[in-house]
Amino acid sequence: MSFFIGAILPYITLVVFMIGIIYHFYVWKKLPKPKMTLTPAPKPGIPRYVELMKETFFFRSLFKGDKNLWIFSWVFHAMLALIFIGHLRVIMWLPDNMLASMGMTEESINTMSQLSGGIAGIIILLMVLVLFGRRLFTGRVREISLRGDYLALVLILIVLVTGDAMRFVSHFDLSLTRDYFLGLVTFSAVTIPDNSWFIAHFLFAQVLIMYMPFSKLLHFGGIFFTEALIHEH
Amino acid sequence: MAEENKNIKETVVNSVNAIKDGPLPLRMYMEICARCGTCSTVCPVYYGSPEKAMNPVERSDLIRSLYKRYNTVSGKALGDLSGFDDFKEEDIERWIKDFYECTGCRRCATYCPFGIDNSVITRKGRAIVDKLGLTPDTMKKVVEISLKTGNTDGASAEAFKGAIAFLEEEMEEEHHGIKIKIPVDVEGADYFYVPPSGDVLVNPEATMGVAKVFHVLGMEDKWTMSSKCFDGANYGLFTGNDADMKQDNQLYVEEAKKLGVKTILMGECGHAYRIMKMIMEKAKWWGDLPFNIINCMEWTTEHIHAGKLKFDKSKNPQPVTYHDPCNFGRSCDIVEEPREILKASCQDFREMTPNRGENWCCGGGGGLSAMDDIIDFRMKISGTKKVEQIKDTGAQYVATACSNCKRQLTQLIEHHKLGIELGGVHDMLSRAIIINGTAADRVEY
Numbered sequence: 302m303s304f305f306i307g308a309i310l311p312y313i314t315l316v317v318f319m320i321g322i323i324y325h326f327y328v329w330k331k332l333p334k335p336k337m338t339l340t341p342a343p344k345p346g347i348p349r350y351v352e353l354m355k356e357t358f359f360f361r362s363l364f365k366g367d368k369n370l371w372i373f374s375w376v377f378h379a380m381l382a383l384i385f386i387g388h389l390r391v392i393m394w395l396p397d398n399m400l401a402s403m404g405m406t407e408e409s410i411n412t413m414s415q416l417s418g419g420i421a422g423i424i425i426l427l428m429v430l431v432l433f434g435r436r437l438f439t440g441r442v443r444e445i446s447l448r449g450d451y452l453a454l455v456l457i458l459i460v461l462v463t464g465d466a467m468r469f470v471s472h473f474d475l476s477l478t479r480d481y482f483l484g485l486v487t488f489s490a491v492t493i494p495d496n497s498w499f500i501a502h503f504l505f506a507q508v509l510i511m512y513m514p515f516s517k518l519l520h521f522g523g524i525f526f527t528e529a530l531i532h533e534h
Numbered sequence: 535m536a537e538e539n540k541n542i543k544e545t546v547v548n549s550v551n552a553i554k555d556g557p558l559p560l561r562m563y564m565e566i567c568a569r570c571g572t573c574s575t576v577c578p579v580y581y582g583s584p585e586k587a588m589n590p591v592e593r594s595d596l597i598r599s600l601y602k603r604y605n606t607v608s609g610k611a612l613g614d615l616s617g618f619d620d621f622k623e624e625d626i627e628r629w630i631k632d633f634y635e636c637t638g639c640r641r642c643a644t645y646c647p648f649g650i651d652n653s654v655i656t657r658k659g660r661a662i663v664d665k666l667g668l669t670p671d672t673m674k675k676v677v678e679i680s681l682k683t684g685n686t687d688g689a690s691a692e693a694f695k696g697a698i699a700f701l702e703e704e705m706e707e708e709h710h711g712i713k714i715k716i717p718v719d720v721e722g723a724d725y726f727y728v729p730p731s732g733d734v735l736v737n738p739e740a741t742m743g744v745a746k747v748f749h750v751l752g753m754e755d756k757w758t759m760s761s762k763c764f765d766g767a768n769y770g771l772f773t774g775n776d777a778d779m780k781q782d783n784q785l786y787v788e789e790a791k792k793l794g795v796k797t798i799l800m801g802e803c804g805h806a807y808r809i810m811k812m813i814m815e816k817a818k819w820w821g822d823l824p825f826n827i828i829n830c831m832e833w834t835t836e837h838i839h840a841g842k843l844k845f846d847k848s849k850n851p852q853p854v855t856y857h858d859p860c861n862f863g864r865s866c867d868i869v870e871e872p873r874e875i876l877k878a879s880c881q882d883f884r885e886m887t888p889n890r891g892e893n894w895c896c897g898g899g900g901g902l903s904a905m906d907d908i909i910d911f912r913m914k915i916s917g918t919k920k921v922e923q924i925k926d927t928g929a930q931y932v933a934t935a936c937s938n939c940k941r942q943l944t945q946l947i948e949h950h951k952l953g954i955e956l957g958g959v960h961d962m963l964s965r966a967i968i969i970n971g972t973a974a975d976r977v978e979y
């Protein structure tokens with residue numbers, strides 16, 4: 302089982318994710334785009350990109366529409382970005398080597414990671430719980446929630462809990478994953494880290510990644526297309 | 535009956551499946567909605583009645599769920615287990631009802647983090663309903679009359695000319711014998727004024743206002759109206775029927791070509807201007823046009839800025855507010871011009887909050903205001919927020935630049951006993967503009 306999850310599934314995940322994303326981007330690129338300006342619209346060129354950046358990084362429209370949801374979802378996505386960057390340390394040696402060459406000791410790198418990663422891991426978990434609660438207990442959200450909405454939340458929750466467990470419950474040695482991922486990308490015999498939290502975390506993370514292009518989680522790429530569409534002058 | 539029902543399902547499912555081939559916005563709205571519920575917090579209909587059937591996501595799901603059922607892996611593989619319901623023939627009743635309970639105001643699109651414009655989905659739903667011949671009779675009739683007579687009121691050229699003669703008499707009386715002309719069917723004029731027919735037949739002061747501006751500028755022989763084409767309203771936009779929308783529009787474009795005008799001067803009618811300027815012209819329905827298209831409010835504002843128009847504000851002492859019609863505020867960006875005109879001609883102009891592109895719909899958008907069969911819905915649900923907004927301003931006169939809004943707001947004011955006057959933007963200009971030294975001595979209508 303762990304052999305499948307660690308040595309075969311990653312390649313399937315990659316292929317499924319790439320096909321899903323490329324398919325959607327390709328279709329979105331080629332479909333007819335009627336002009337459907339929503340005013341006030343930014344002028345073409347730089348102002349339009351500024352607007353798009355504001356939407357992407359600060360969720361400007363949502364901020365105007367629903368401040369409560371904005372706080373939770375913005376913090377959630379910001380932590381997600383932070384954790385994504387933090388995972389570079391998990392999969393390769395490069396970040397640590399770079400930081401070391403800038404004069405940081407191994408100890409201080411670990412402390413920084415424990416602090417930022419640990420805090421981010423807790424905050425994002427709280428945010429997901431709040432968003433989950435919102436979906437369950439806010440009438441206007443609950444009434445429009447379908448199975449897929451809960452599935453996405455549950456998957457994210459499992460990935461976060463197992464991820465946090467690796468940091469807080471059982472200590473995890475990053476050199477194991479770095480070697481493992483190096484093995485994966487070089488197609489050489491891989492040793493899967495023998496840690497059940499890791500196996501669970503990695504399995505559900507892969508399920509989530511494969512699910513993304515075929516679910517509403519596709520909104521991460523879609524925003525560039527729809528926002529550009531509607532704010533075209 | 536069974537055969538017919540099978541056809542209903544087939545038509546619906548095929549039309550929904552066709553979304554796969556675009557247009558892009560529609561297809562993306564099927565795929566990327568995160569179902570966060572922000573739209574329901576900004577929707578005038580859901581505000582008036584926070585129940586599931588009024589939730590924008592729920593309404594759009596009539597189409598979206600069906601799309602997912604037939605076009606996604608989980609929908610195809612899991613069937614009923616996927617949670618995406620298949621279409622049942624009795625669902626069509628819900629489609630007709632629900633898609634005519636969205637005012638298409640696009641407020642959701644303004645606040646949606648992904649810019650999802652539910653009005654596009656609503657219009658698709660209505661288009662499918664129309665394809666089945668099931669468009670509500672009230673709407674169907676408006677389209678039929680409009681395509682037959684060229685205007686949504688079914689008025690003849692004689693009736694129109696009669697109304698124009700009456701307006702000229704009124705203006706002559708108001709201004710003590712000064713003749714202010716409204717030219718009709720003049721070939722070779724520069725400007726072709728196309729109002730909604732309501733601004734000639736029901737609330738004619740706006741048209742008087744425009745005529746007075748031409749008079750003051752000494753351009754009385756430079757403009758014309760048409761006795762065949764005096765109604766920019768085009769309900770093809772509202773029934774989702776593109777062919778009807780084009781046919782209705784073509785009549786006006788050809789008339790403009792026949793008259794040989796340089797400019798179509800659209801009146802105070804949001805969707806009419808939107809179709810001309812943002813849809814027809816941009817999509818080049820009829821190729822390159824020998825005329826340009828502007829709105830009368832832009833035009834008048836330009837002359838106010840140039841200092842060519844003078845006003846006696848004491849004629850309009852009461853507090854006045856402006857309701858941004860969705861089609862001007864969110865779809866055409868005509869927001870400052872009406873304010874300029876009102877500020878120039880009224881003593882006490884007050885803003886509604888929020889306003890401009892964020893304004894709440896009157897509750898009669900998307901053609902609903904013409905539907906008397908749903909007046910209860912319009913008065914008690916979709917118009918709720920608007921009534922609160924108007925009350926908060928303390929205004930005694932609500933100006934707006936759209937015949938749909940005007941009808942809905944008039945009914946709201948009556949239903950909720952607000953005792954407020956309602957009218958157009960050029961109406962206020964008409965009452966205060968100075969001609970030969972004095973403003974009009976207005977007779978009450």
